[in-house]
Every structure is written in structure tokens, then in C-alpha cells.
Amino acid sequence: MEGKANGPSENQAGRSVSGPTNPMVTPLLNDLYQFTMAYAYWKAGKHDERAVFDLYFRKNPFGGEYTIFAGLEECIRFIANFKLTEEEITFVRDSLPGSCEDGFFDYLRGINCSDVEVHAITEGSVVFPKVPLLRVEGPVAVVQLLETPFVNLINYASLVTTNAARHRFVASKSKMLLEFGLRRAQGPDGGIGASKYCYIGGFDATSNVAAGKLFGIPLRGTHSHAFVSSFMSPDEIIEKSLKSSDGSHTSEDFVSLVQTWLSKIQWSKSLHGIFGETNQSELAAFISYALAFPNNFLALVDTYDVMRSGVPNFCAVALALNDLGYKAVGIRLDSGDLAYLSCEARKFFRTIEKEFGVPDFEKMSITASNDLNEETLDALNKQGHEVDAFGIGTYLVTCYAQAALGCVFKLVEINKQPRIKLSEDVSKVSIPCKKRSYRLYGKEGYPLVDIMTGENEPPPKVGERILCRHPFNESKRAYVVPQKVEELLKCYWPGSSDKRREDLPTLKDTRERCIKQLEQMRPDHMRRLNPTPYKVSVSAKLYDFIHFLWLNEAPVGELQ
Numbered sequence: 001m002e003g004k005a006n007g008p009s010e011n012q013a014g015r016s017v018s019g020p021t022n023p024m025v026t027p028l029l030n031d032l033y034q035f036t037m038a039y040a041y042w043k044a045g046k047h048d049e050r051a052v053f054d055l056y057f058r059k060n061p062f063g064g065e066y067t068i069f070a071g072l073e074e075c076i077r078f079i080a081n082f083k084l085t086e087e088e089i090t091f092v093r094d095s096l097p098g099s100c101e102d103g104f105f106d107y108l109r110g111i112n113c114s115d116v117e118v119h120a121i122t123e124g125s126v127v128f129p130k131v132p133l134l135r136v137e138g139p140v141a142v143v144q145l146l147e148t149p150f151v152n153l154i155n156y157a158s159l160v161t162t163n164a165a166r167h168r169f170v171a172s173k174s175k176m177l178l179e180f181g182l183r184r185a186q187g188p189d190g191g192i193g194a195s196k197y198c199y200i201g202g203f204d205a206t207s208n209v210a211a212g213k214l215f216g217i218p219l220r221g222t223h224s225h226a227f228v229s230s231f232m233s234p235d236e237i238i239e240k241s242l243k244s245s246d247g248s249h250t251s252e253d254f255v256s257l258v259q260t261w262l263s264k265i266q267w268s269k270s271l272h273g274i275f276g277e278t279n280q281s282e283l284a285a286f287i288s289y290a291l292a293f294p295n296n297f298l299a300l301v302d303t304y305d306v307m308r309s310g311v312p313n314f315c316a317v318a319l320a321l322n323d324l325g326y327k328a329v330g331i332r333l334d335s336g337d338l339a340y341l342s343c344e345a346r347k348f349f350r351t352i353e354k355e356f357g358v359p360d361f362e363k364m365s366i367t368a369s370n371d372l373n374e375e376t377l378d379a380l381n382k383q384g385h386e387v388d389a390f391g392i393g394t395y396l397v398t399c400y401a402q403a404a405l406g407c408v409f410k411l412v413e414i415n416k417q418p419r420i421k422l423s424e425d426v427s428k429v430s431i432p433c434k435k436r437s438y439r440l441y442g443k444e445g446y447p448l449v450d451i452m453t454g455e456n457e458p459p460p461k462v463g464e465r466i467l468c469r470h471p472f473n474e475s476k477r478a479y480v481v482p483q484k485v486e487e488l489l490k491c492y493w494p495g496s497s498d499k500r501r502e503d504l505p506t507l508k509d510t511r512e513r514c515i516k517q518l519e520q521m522r523p524d525h526m527r528r529l530n531p532t533p534y535k536v537s538v539s540a541k542l543y544d545f546i547h548f549l550w551l552n553e554a555p556v557g558e559l560q
């Protein structure tokens, strides 16, 4: 078998582009009808006709008014290495009706994406409905074969990036966001994709080790209830010694040191009576974890009882570590009322700091997890809480609040002839023509409107008034005098043209772009409740043309 899936290929500019991250992404990761259409185009002698398709979505997800575009890099990796192997061609031949002529399979053998041009919005950008995310131009049969893989690569990527960005928005900038979704994700690709795109959407780290290796995303983690409940008592701990952090001395019995601290806490003036006997198996687990990671001691405190056992046990271990010059990291709460418990735990830490004079003990980090989502984060904010970091899995990576983005790939021009797809539902009518799109910025620096124009129209100019029209609603229009004009579609794959190819940014740059773009949006577009829709428009010329073509293509009804 040809091992092409992940190997680098030379693109037109001579720079190599690696294959898709997931080796399952091949030309066969496609709907059968793309191959049957390719055959029919070929049979009709139409396969090389130059076609332009737009990839876009119709409605922002999660009841919001914005979306983050993601998945472009994987699309470019796919086309840079697009080539059917002999094995794949044989499978396609076996899957199509026996009447298909041999010549078609010779044709399939020869195709690649060297004559396909892809213009796209930069990955990590804030985007809006109807505005093409990608404009793909090339021989119609080849571009048709790109539809399903492209839509697949962009749909979930953009959805989960947007979901992550929305979680970041509610959590606020100052909190640490950890993606913990791998075990609950929709299969391995769902898990890997979620880690990559949640990072772009503003998460700080993932628990997914494979994603850390593949993409260089920071890895973070704590421990589970199983670790805590696997211990029975401190007697199990055989190796009890711990060297101080500077190596100058050793505590020969760290377990006793912890136990001494536990009774000091228990009998201290301000904490006396708050708790009695703590759970000794939990204490054993915490001590063992501290012995293994004295510099990174973080404890899951809710296995038995957060305030009567977990938090006091944690503090005893943290104070013993402090004696040896180590600074504990903090706790994780994974059940119960996270607002209340985080506040109670913070109070406990504050009391310890005061009582025992340990600087910064109050600032111990509190991580919360357990079925968190936008709503629970919002509720926690309203109640007031002391959580520093959120570990979020299921709701984030499965995009529980909305299953799909609904991207589409529509033909807008063939052989230089604009094409339109009509629908009873006006919002589903496609916007014809090979187009350009621009983002126009207002006086206050916010983006005001996106406008699509015909490819050969003069671009909007700074300081020059331009009429922006709703593509389908005649009465909705506005003049805009842009203070800044940004062309949205850039050339990411020049095909046989001599255009300059945009470099694919690093994952970190894409993440930073996403964060910056979100920051520059007008706040009323971003709020969770009844956000203001962002305006998407067409030029007056394009408006007239859409409606001319619409009338031309729509048959006139007959009433009887």
C-alpha cells in the first residue's frame, strides 16, 4: 500500500505540506454520490469545466450571533496530498455500476489538486452566516470530490471551537480552562479534534496526551477517585522519606509529619470542631501522591466528604510539604455545590494561612469539574465562587447544546456562468457568482458589517460611503463609511495560478488570532441572552444580479 496519508507532499510553491492528521482522511472519506457525479461529469465530457463552489453555514450555533472558523489547515493538508491509490481506484470501480467505462478510472488515476484554487478566511477568525469560509475553484469533477471531506473537516472543528470560545467567554479571561473530554468524545477523532480546537477556542490545556504530542498543546491533569479509594490506610505506605526541595535535609517519616499537622489543624483555635476524624484511606492516597509529586501536589477532595475530610487532609499534606520547602498546587472538586464548596475551601485555606503563618496558603488553586457547561459556569458566576480552574469534558467536546453546524458547499459559478440554488425558504437561497468578501470597520474600531461583492467589482475604500444591502430583503440596507477594510478571502492554495500562497499559521498563532478577534467584537454581538445579529450584506450590484438571476431561474407559476 502506498503510505501517502501522512507523508509530506510538495505544493506548487515547493514547500511541503504534511498529510491530514487523521490517516482516515483520504479521497474515499466521501459520499458515494461524489464519485457517481464525477463519472457522469466525465461521461458528459464536462469534468474539466471550471467550477466555483462556496463553503458556508446558514446559522450561528448555540443561539449565538458568532462562529469561529476552524478546520482550514486540515483541508489544505488534504488537498496538498490528494491522490487516489490503485487500491482506492479498484474499490471505487467495484462500488460503481459495472457499466462504467475504463477510461474514467484512468482519469481518476491522474487527478490531484494542482489545478484547484482555494481561497479561505484565516483559521481562528470570527465568521458569520452566508459569508463563504472557503471559495474552491477548479475542474468540476475534482472539486465535487472535495465537498464531503471539506465539509466534514470544517463542520465539527468550527462548532467545537465556537463552543470552547463560548465557555471561555462565560468563564472570563482570568480562569484556567482545561479540556477533559477525551473519554466522553465521539470516538478517537472526536477526542483529538476536540483537544485541538478547544485550544484554538481559548482553552489553556488538555488532559489528552496524544493531542499534546501531535499539536504541542500544554498537558494538565489531577488524579481520579479510583486513586483515592485504592488506598486503605497510611500503614500501607512503605517508603515514607522525603527529601526537602533544596536537598539540604530529609524527613524520614513524612507520614508522621502529615499526621502531626493534621492534629495541629484539628486542635487549632479557629478550626477546632469543624471536623473530627478524617478518612484515613484518603489521607494515605494524598500522602502517596505528594511523595510521588512533591512539586505538583494537587488532590481530588470530594471522594468522602469535602469539608470534613478532603480539605483538612489536603491541608495537612500541604503543610508538611511546606516544611520541606515545597508548595502544594491545590485541590479539585468534582461533585456537590461547587460555588459553596469552593468558598468554604477558600475560607479554610485563609484560616490556615492566618493560624500557621504560611504565606499565600490562601491562594491555593481550586479546580472544579463535573458536568460543567455554559449554564453552570454562568450560574456559578452569579452565585459567587472561588474556583480558579475549570475542567470541562462531556458538554464541551460533544457539543451537547448543538450537534452540528450545518455547513454547505454550493456551486456558485461554472464556465464563468453564475449559478443559483433556489429554495422556498429564502434563507436557503444560495448567493451566486464568484465573489469577494470584506469586513468593514466603524469609527470605534469594531467590525460593522461583512459585505460580498462580485469578483471584479472595485473593493470598498476607507472613507468612501458604500451601500450595504441585505442579500434577500429589499428594505434592509445601510450606508457605511468604513474606517478600515479587510479582505476576508486569502489564497491558501493557488492551484495553477501564480498567486502567493498564504502560510498556514501555527496552532498558537491561530489561537491568538481567535482570542484577539473575539476581543474586538462589539459586546452586544457577544452576550449570551438576545445578542444583536451582526450584519451580512451584498453590494448593490450583486443584490441586483442575485434578483435578476432568481427571476430568470424561477419558473412562473400558473393559477387555475
Ligand SMILES: Nc1ncnc2c1ncn2[C@@H]1O[C@H](COP(=O)(O)OP(=O)(O)OP(=O)(O)O)[C@@H](O)[C@H]1O
Pocket (backbone or CB within 6 Å): 334, 335, 336, 337, 338, 339, 340, 369, 370, 371, 372, 373, 376, 379, 380, 383
Ligand atoms: N452552585 C452550583 N450552581 C449550579 N450548578 C451547580 C453548582 N454546583 C454544581 N453544579 C452542577 O450541578 C450538577 C450536579 O450534578 P449531580 O446532580 O450529578 O450531583 P453530584 O454533585 O455530581 O452528586 P454525586 O456526589 O452524587 O456525584 C453538575 O452539573 C454540576 O456542574
Ligand SMILES: O=P(O)(O)OC[C@H]1O[C@H](OP(=O)(O)OP(=O)(O)O)[C@H](O)[C@@H]1O
Pocket (backbone or CB within 6 Å): 180, 181, 183, 184, 223, 224, 225, 226, 334, 369, 370, 371, 372, 391, 392, 393, 394, 395
Ligand atoms: O464531567 P465532565 O465535564 O465530563 O468532565 C470530565 C469528568 O471526567 C471525570 O469523571 P469520571 O467520573 O469519568 O472519573 P473520576 O471522577 O473518577 O475521575 C472527571 O472527574 C470529570 O468529572
Ligand SMILES: O=C(O)c1cccnc1
Pocket (backbone or CB within 6 Å): 180, 181, 207, 220, 221, 222, 223, 224, 332, 369, 391, 393
Ligand atoms: O486530570 C483530571 O483531573 C481529569 C482528566 C480527565 C477527566 N477527568 C479528570
Ligand SMILES: [Mg+2]
Pocket (backbone or CB within 6 Å): 334, 370, 371
Ligand atoms: Mg465525574
